[in-house]
Amino acid sequence: MTTKKFVEAITDMDVDFAQWYTDIVKKAELVDYSSVKGCMIIRPYGYALWENIQKELDFQFKQTDHENVYMPMFIPKSLLQKEADHVEGFAPEVAWVTHGGHDELAEPLAVRPTSETLFCEHFSKTVGSYNDLPKLYNQWCSVVRWEKTTRPFLRTTEFLWQEGHTAHATAEEAQAETIQMLNVYANFLEDFLAIPAIKGQKTEKEKFAGAKATYTIESLMHDGKALQSGTSHNFGDGFAKAFDIQYTDKNSKRQYVHQTSWGMTTRVIGALIMVHGDNSGLVLPPKVAPTQVMVIPIAQHKEGVIEKATELKNRISKIARVKIDTSDKMPGWKFNEYEMKGIPVRVEIGPKDIEKNQVVLVRRDTREKTIVSLDALEENITKLLQEIQTSLYEKALNNRTEKTYEATSMEELKQISDEKQGFIKAMWCQDLACEEQIKEEAGLTSRCIPFEQEQLAETCVCCGKKTDVMVYWGKAY
């Protein structure tokens, strides 16, 4: 009996990446579908990932002096309409509550697609003088955007996220906050999720509805498609003017506040899957893995094996999140199951190992086996977890480097877009017309104007006008 039969195989990622993704979210028990179209059920293993993400981000937010609050999930229609660009951007995807109990409401309520308008209304009531600033708020909640086609984590009608909302006395402070939070996101993505991030600014076309400037971190999936992984918006005083949010400065002069907002969502779980996963299932970076080490006794019916395995589990619990599986399933079944779940390290211990005072450690990412002395168990596991975290990041970075191309003419741009999938760097004149032409002819959207600029050519890839602006283009989830 081979181990292959224990778990039904998932689709090969090189054959059908989309199906491979769907197989993983189901087989690793991350989500389930519900009878509510476009909404997902986040199962315990998926939610444990989100809890670890929340915990780390919440810590970072508090370290940078932000406080959590909770706003209502409903927004009256008239309130949503106060900022013109904002409502135009969101109206097509709003879910509307029209009845409460048996009565029709006098005014429809939007289920929040995002909460700028509620925070603005609150700021307009609670900001009086410069002493009240800055307001540095965050909220954890779910939001709803009516989507036609949905995929678990990547695009769902309802999703979980955090949304930061801040108000500042000056434009400089608001800009510093916007960039600070983009950096928090980028560091989180790189250090915690082991996903390389490109930091940059969105074009006018792609910016948030109502923002003066939107900054983004863009990451590249294994298949070469891009994923916007977090955004940070500087609103200037646009919302402040629409909602009349003023404060009295030190010279007793009335001034409008300057605002920001920033958000990261359950989408990043999609990124985790598509950046690190392989044909055996999930591969989780140790920092975010709900279980970092799984202990599996071999020939567990033999005397002393389960006892020794439990002893190891207890030792490891002091340095890592560890579980043990002493169920009567075959070891091969267990190997497959925890590979599917992406648990970073497997510890195998059987009668022969006990005899030799050793243990077998197996990395999920490379499947490399090492035999280590029981006396050096803790230090080896700690080292291995660190190595896996680093090595996953490097592998993802290599994949991105391999799949990042350059184009200096439309011909080249179209050819790369036809033949390859990845980031394409190309110069752009900042005209909407060229951005739209690139989308139409090459099927590419601008991902961002990266902070790290390169002068690949003197002229716009589309119209030939002189420019010194380079853009990352790509096909995006």
Place this chain on the structure above:
Amino acid sequence: MTTKKFVEAITDMDVDFAQWYTDIVKKAELVDYSSVKGCMIIRPYGYALWENIQKELDFQFKQTDHENVYMPMFIPKSLLQKEADHVEGFAPEVAWVTHGGHDELAEPLAVRPTSETLFCEHFSKTVGSYNDLPKLYNQWCSVVRWEKTTRPFLRTTEFLWQEGHTAHATAEEAQAETIQMLNVYANFLEDFLAIPAIKGQKTEKEKFAGAKATYTIESLMHDGKALQSGTSHNFGDGFAKAFDIQYTDKNSKRQYVHQTSWGMTTRVIGALIMVHGDNSGLVLPPKVAPTQVMVIPIAQHKEGVIEKATELKNRISKIARVKIDTSDKMPGWKFNEYEMKGIPVRVEIGPKDIEKNQVVLVRRDTREKTIVSLDALEENITKLLQEIQTSLYEKALNNRTEKTYEATSMEELKQISDEKQGFIKAMWCQDLACEEQIKEEAGLTSRCIPFEQEQLAETCVCCGKKTDVMVYWGKAY
């Protein structure tokens, strides 16, 4: 200049308890009103309370092997209607989404008032054999119930809560789970929030829509009104039959599962206010207080005072949640402000204290001042925080004891209800007619049939029929 002028006084609780409550939630900056009728904004200080409550409860749930999940916030109308009693109970207070974007939906979606139906649908798909049981799930989210009259924390259209949902192989296991979680709630209320809890069962009339039995913890507010502070429901196999949730047992026989659900909400913050608060504002038990100790420098312009105060704050931060206020506001203003916020211990340190190597500790609850040596700072603060926690519980218990009455006839019941406010213990025959008559004539609802029974009389207080069942009656929030 007296300290009284610094903070606008709140209404005297003995003059107008309802207004006193409203004043506190506003002045302690727990909530703000929004333009969404019946919904509240939970401000940073209020949310910090909820975060501490969440953290402790979540720990307790995980200790008892529950896993967190997330279900959609929408429930299709047809799904909500599957269990007859359940939909009848909730339909009058459901908010309905009828439009998504610009289109009318084929089927209206309820914004979840509670999630039994969603969990049932999920269980029906994921429970196959006895190996899949028990399912021990919890979810943190907000729910919506359309309310006509609302009050912050106590009754709002949207509120935050956790809802546990479990499925078991046997009726015995389901009953054990129901009682286990009731005990988790009762211990949490008593140990963490310092609020005495009466554990008991709801009458048929007051039980949850769709439950076989509802258990509750009831607490008494300072004004003698009762507050239902947490409930735990045993569903038997009623939902399992409505949703066809079956498993194959060890003898290959198909069996229905037995289910429970249990919930605690932001209401308990209302209880915290109304059990412990006084005419100077909030009084918080140390275990739930976001800030346990506030350091206030006296004559802080004098050399060395702020430095010494900061040194103390750093020392205290190793043993408690501590803050320091070095703003240029007068100490009297600061005293009032942090009394309003209910911070358990105030540390005052001025030039004279520094000279004498001492510090002044002031308890929020009793306002008792003690002067302690700086050498014994940590041990005195630790001791004081424990004392406050215990003493708040005892004070609340005394208040409840004082306001708990007994009645053995309808005359007596009506008289007590007219003249006093509190719990009234009285015998009841378990007939709905008597329960309704007591409500109509004495204005009292049954709070619970307590686990700790007393034989106050031989007969029902209303009809005179023989009974050995005692009930707590009261007026409730």
